Amino acid sequence: MTDAKTLAYINLHAILGTIPYLCELDEKARELIKNEKVSIGFRVKGGPSGALCFADGRAWFAEVCDSCNIILPFSSPEKFNGMIDGTVTPIPSKGFTRIGFLLKKFLPLTDILSSYLRADKKALEDPIFFEKSTILMFHLITSAIAQIGNVDPIGQASASYIVDGDIKLAIGDDLALTIRAKDHVLTAVHSAPESVMSFMRFEDIRLARALFDGEVNAVAAVGEGKVRIGGMISQVDNVNRILDRVALYLA
Numbered sequence: 001m002t003d004a005k006t007l008a009y010i011n012l013h014a015i016l017g018t019i020p021y022l023c024e025l026d027e028k029a030r031e032l033i034k035n036e037k038v039s040i041g042f043r044v045k046g047g048p049s050g051a052l053c054f055a056d057g058r059a060w061f062a063e064v065c066d067s068c069n070i071i072l073p074f075s076s077p078e079k080f081n082g083m084i085d086g087t088v089t090p091i092p093s094k095g096f097t098r099i100g101f102l103l104k105k106f107l108p109l110t111d112i113l114s115s116y117l118r119a120d121k122k123a124l125e126d127p128i129f130f131e132k133s134t135i136l137m138f139h140l141i142t143s144a145i146a147q148i149g150n151v152d153p154i155g156q157a158s159a160s161y162i163v164d165g166d167i168k169l170a171i172g173d174d175l176a177l178t179i180r181a182k183d184h185v186l187t188a189v190h191s192a193p194e195s196v197m198s199f200m201r202f203e204d205i206r207l208a209r210a211l212f213d214g215e216v217n218a219v220a221a222v223g224e225g226k227v228r229i230g231g232m233i234s235q236v237d238n239v240n241r242i243l244d245r246v247a248l249y250l251a
Contacts, residue, residue, distance in 0.1 A: 006152040008047040008077035011084045014143035020059040041065025047077040070095030134209045142177045142188045144246045149186040158241040165197030171208045198231030
């Protein structure tokens with residue numbers, strides 16, 4: 001079972017929240033925002049709010065959107081989710097004169113992001129594309145874990161057992177992100193933690209991708225030593241329970 005409110009949080013914070021990392025990795029995405037200075041606020045009644053900001057050739061996500069150039073309001077989580085799946089066209093409540101940015105820059109950005117997140121097998125044969133696609137999925141999944149742990153009722157039950165501290169999620173030795181637990185609220189931190197209470201490390205990027213795509217059994221990978229876990233195992237166990245729900249929402 002999934003719910004529209006949780007999906008809206010994932011769509012905003014995990015899907016759209018991956019755009020800043022897309023702009024770091026993809027030259028076409030960077031080119032689209034090269035000379036832009038604009039922010040788009042999303043307000044979902046009964047759901048999340050936040051903003052995507054663009055300036056000086058980079059992008060970032062902000063939790064508040066009051067001072068945005070463009071504000072897109074949605075009357076329900078279902079309406080916002082409809083924008084993400086292409087069945088709802090939003091009307092700005094602010095910044096209608098900047099609609100050109102939405103049509104000529106923002107929508108192409110989301111198309112590029114979709115090409116990475118829903119990549120076809122032919123595209124994944126290119127090792128550079130494969131690496132970028134998997135890194136973006138890693139950022140997305142980390143953010144989705146936090147949103148499900150905070151909003152989804154089943155995810156909240158698992159989060160209630162996670163003690164305070166940082167859980168390190170790593171691919172090999174070069175890429176690490178963090179799930180930070182504080183008072184049973186989870187935050188995705190898109191960098192390695194300074195101190196680690198527990199960790200989950202995937203052997204390499206190909207194993208990580210196979211796990212993300214459901215092609216490899218996670219329990220078997222742990223048994224084979226391809227996925228290493230350590231520290232406070234109860235933290236990792238409950239994060240894994242939440243991770244199981246990520247696939248349901250991202251299917």
